[in-house]
Amino acid sequence: MGNNSEIRRIDREIVKAERKLVAAREGELWPLTGSEKRKVLTALAGGSRSVLRGNSPSRAESKLDRLSDQIETRLQTELRALHTARETLVSEDAKAKAKNTAAGKKSSGWW
Numbered sequence: 001m002g003n004n005s006e007i008r009r010i011d012r013e014i015v016k017a018e019r020k021l022v023a024a025r026e027g028e029l030w031p032l033t034g035s036e037k038r039k040v041l042t043a044l045a046g047g048s049r050s051v052l053r054g055n056s057p058s059r060a061e062s063k064l065d066r067l068s069d070q071i072e073t074r075l076q077t078e079l080r081a082l083h084t085a086r087e088t089l090v091s092e093d094a095k096a097k098a099k100n101t102a103a104g105k106k107s108s109g110w111w
Contacts, residue, residue, distance in 0.1 A: 003093040010086045017082055021075040022070070032071060039067055 020031035029037055047060030 003096070007086060008092070009087050010082055010089065014079065014082045014086065017075065017079045021036050021072065021079060024071050024075055027068075031075065036067070036071055040064065043067060 004028045029040065032040065043060050043063040047057035047064070050057045050060060
């Protein structure tokens with residue numbers, strides 16, 4: 001019975017992680033960690049500085065691309081871990097129900 005509440009909690013975490021992944025793909029900053037935000041803002045500032053100097057911002061753009069790939073990978077890994085945890089809880093719950101059902105059948109068999 002306690003697993004059901006855990007499964008619901010994991011389901012909420014999965015929805016939250018999916019929203020974070022979509023937001024990160026759309027370029028929003030809220031799902032990023034503090035260090036990721038700092039790195040993104042530094043790369044943006046570097047690109048702006050290059051443009052002001054009349055240079056190409058290609059290095060800053062490639063840095064932003066690498067950062068966005070790293071962020072997306074981190075969020076996908078979190079999502080995968082949550083799905084794995086959910087599957088584990090569901091299988092444990094199913095085993096416990098099967099065991100209780102089997103135990104109930106055995107005890108009622110000799111009545």
